[in-house]
Amino acid sequence: MLGIEDKYVLLAYLLCVGSTVLCVVYGIINWNRGDDS
Amino acid sequence: MGGQELGITEILVIILYLLITAFLGWLGYRRTSTATDYLLAGRKAHPFIMALSYGATFISTSAIVGFGGVAGLFGMSLLWLTFCNIFVGIFIAFVFLGGPTRRLGHVLDAHTFPELLGRRYDSKAIQVTAGLIIFFFIPLYGAAVLIGGAEFVATQFGINYQLALLVFSVIVAAYVVAGGLKAVMYTDALQGCIMFLGMAVLLVFAYVNIGGITAGHKVLTGLSDLVPANLTAMGHQGFTATPLFGFGDGKYDLWWIVFSTIVLGVGIGVLAQPQLVVRFMTVQSKRELNRAVVTGGIFILFMTGVAFTVGALSNAYFAMHGKELTGKVVNMVDADKGHAVIQLMKQNEAGAWEEVAGKKAPVVISGKVATEAGELVKGRSISIVYASAGLPKPNPDQIIPTYIIAAMPKWFGLVFLLTLLSAAMSTLSSQFHTLGTAMGRDVYQQLTGNHERSVMITRIAIIIGLVIAVILGNYTRGGFIIARATAIFFGLCASAFLPAFICGLFSKRITRAGAMASMIAGFTVTAFWLVFVKAQEAGGIGLVQKVTGGKSSILADYPNWPVVDPLVAALPISFLTLVVVSLMTKKLSKEHVAKCFG
Structure with missing residues (x-):
């Protein structure tokens, strides 16, 4: 997949993108939550 | 081997960039009227500014040139560090640690990381100890960042390396000494935007140059038999493969270098970086941190993700077009x-x-x-061959600069110069702001009780720290020193501060003695490991040869141990010390604990 045969390197490549998506989704869902000033 | 002339256009663009930076620094200076402004940007930073400032401080020339060069040598397995940078350095840090840090810092009126630890454990000794560790060791990380910037300028424009080193440090000193954290964060935000654009362009060109994503990766995979023999002997299996895993044989050395020093050392060490933890205390509420996660995640992907991918892909480019x-x-x-x-x-x-x-x-x-x-x-051939042309020994720190000259359009040299200038300045400014406040507020003010002169002491400390960093930068080139020096500082911070910091946020049972013992244990084990066990550093320091009669490590006869990072031993020992000593010593008063967690 994606020209990368080593499954651990491929996993790292996909996790980089996946964790970025996680950050974006978390931020959007909680955009107006957490006003504990 | 200058890639291009430093002509009038380049000089004008650089001057324009510096003028805008100076204006933002002046704006920050004008809006700085209290100690909270100088130290914490008034605790009202915008989430976008905070996220870019955190990201631009986190990512420096060390990550782009130093670790990018290491990826050019070791391959794409460094992407595990990018994953850690995003998942641990942004998601875990902002979502789980950022909120409690911000709240505790606010409730205890803490302005610096050592002050946060000191007030959490109601101990001046902890604050002073943390301040001293930061003051003495952050110049090592500063030197790594300076080397990264100077290597590129020297290669790209054919300027003398020492001159490039000096110019970088003088520019940074000028606005950090005056402006405080507001000036630092305003300029960080501009620099973060420039870095993002520069790296985005670099990623597109890198893949276009080698025929696209899948085709490029296939070319890179096909180069596995061109890996130099000395790296193959250490377990290198190709530029798109993970190094050979195991323990007790020299052929597993590379796995331990990549995963214990680079991935773990930097990936976990980020959680206890004093200059980054302070950023959590600059926002008004957890809501700002939630919003900052979006910018932070995308920013880090485009920084280390691009640098490590391009570093590895440079091998495919040189094999096709070198x-x-x-x-x-x-x-x-x-x-x-x-x-x-x-x-x-x-x-x-x-x-x-x-x-x-x-x-x-x-x-x-x-x-x-x-x-x-x-x-x-x-x-x-592959990247390291071109990057080391004319040098007495291979220097991976030259891979990214050499790739930029060979593979990118001429105009990009200037864009990338601004990218690296931004990356270096944003990190250096925060490093030396942290160093200065560690000496001025956390050491001098605590020991003397003198508030009047602490800002002056802070500024003198910044200048002393920069001079030390320039001297280190001048004498420690080569041998992927940028990545190693960065990993040493990140690992040291993790071992000395992380247990006391994390447990201080979540546990009411940790005692003052436990926190202090943990810091001392983490620092001592790291120092011992660097001086006597880790061959590359121990060999450079030279004390181990006198003890062992010429060996580069006291564990030289035991395969893999001499390349294992100090963090692997120091962090567990530090955590264990924290727990054991806390169980045996007097708890903090109920009133103090209630103040921290109430």
């Missing part, structure tokens, strides 16, 4: 693919071919040359 090398085949690795190791040859003034002493290179054969010395071959 300058042809000529030599005599000494080992045909794969005749079908035309992969061979050649003894490099060059023509002398009389036109006769002669060997370049001691220089062999793995190549993809592209043609043959009939000469009076017999049949020679032409071929293209």
Whole structure:
């Protein structure tokens, strides 16, 4: 997949993108939550 | 080997950039009227500014040039560090640690990381100890960042390396000394935007140059038999493969270098970086941190993700488009693919071919040359060969600068210069702001009780720290020192501060003695490991040779141990010390605990 045969390197490549998506989704869902000033 | 002239256009663009930076620094200075403004940007930073400032401080020339060069040598397994940078350095840090840190810092009126620890455990000694560790060791990380910037400027524009080093440090000193954290964060935000654009352009060009994502990765995978023999012996299995895993044999060394020093050391160490933890205390509420996660995640992906991918892909570029090398085949690795190791040859003034002493290179054969010395071959090699041309020993720190000159359009050299200038300045400014406040507020003010002179002491400390960093930068080039120096500082912070910091946020049972013992244990084990066990550092320091009669590590006879990072031993010992000593010593008063967690 994606020209990368080593499954651990491929996993790292996909996790980089996946964790970025996680950050974006978390931020959007909680955009107006957490006003504990 | 200057890639381009530093002409009038380049100088004008750099001056314009510096003027805008100076204006933002002045704006921050104008809006700085209290200690909270100087130290914490007034605790009202915008989430976008905070996220960019955190990201731009986190990512420096060390990550782009230093670790990017390491990826050029070791391959794409460094992407595990990018994953850690995003998941641990952004998601875990912002979502789980950022909120409690911000709240505790606010409730205890803490302005610096050592002050946060000191007030959490109601101990001046903890604050002073943390301040001293930061003051003495952050110049090492500063030197790594300075080297990264100076290596690029020296390579790209043919400027003297020492001069580039000096110019970088003078520019940074100018606005950090005056402006405080508001000035630092305003300029960080501008620099973060420039870094993002520069790296986005670099990623697009890198893949276009080698035929796209899948095709490029396939080319890179096909170069696995061109990995230099010394790296293969350490477990290198190719540029898109993970190093060989195991323990107790030299062929597993590379796995331990990549995963214990680079991935763990930096990936976990980020959680206890004093200059980053302070950023959590600059926002008004958890809501700002939630919003900052979006910018932070995307920013880090485009920084380390791009740097490490491009570093590895540079091998495919050079194997396809690099300058042809000529030599005599000494080992045909794969005749079908035309992969061979050649003894490099060059023509002398009389036109006769002669060997370049001691220089062999793995190549993809592209043609043959009939000469009076017999049949020679032409071929293209991998990144480290081109990056080390003309150098006495291989220097991975030159891979990214060499790639930029060879593969990118000329105009991009200037864009990338601004990217690196931004990356270096944003990190250096925060490093030295942290160093200055560690000495001025956390050490001097705590020991003397004198508030009047602490800002002056802070500024003097910043200048002393910068001078030390420049001296270190001048004497420690080569041997992927940028990545190593960064990993040492990140690992030291993790071992000395992380247990006391994390448990201080979530546990009411940790005692003052437990926190202090944990810091001392983490620091001591790290120092011992660097001086006596980790071969590359211990060999450089030289004390271990006197103790062992010439060996580079006291564990030199035990495979893998001499390349294992101090963090692997120091962090568990530090955590264990924290728990054991806390169970045996007097708890903090109920009133103090209630103040922290109430």
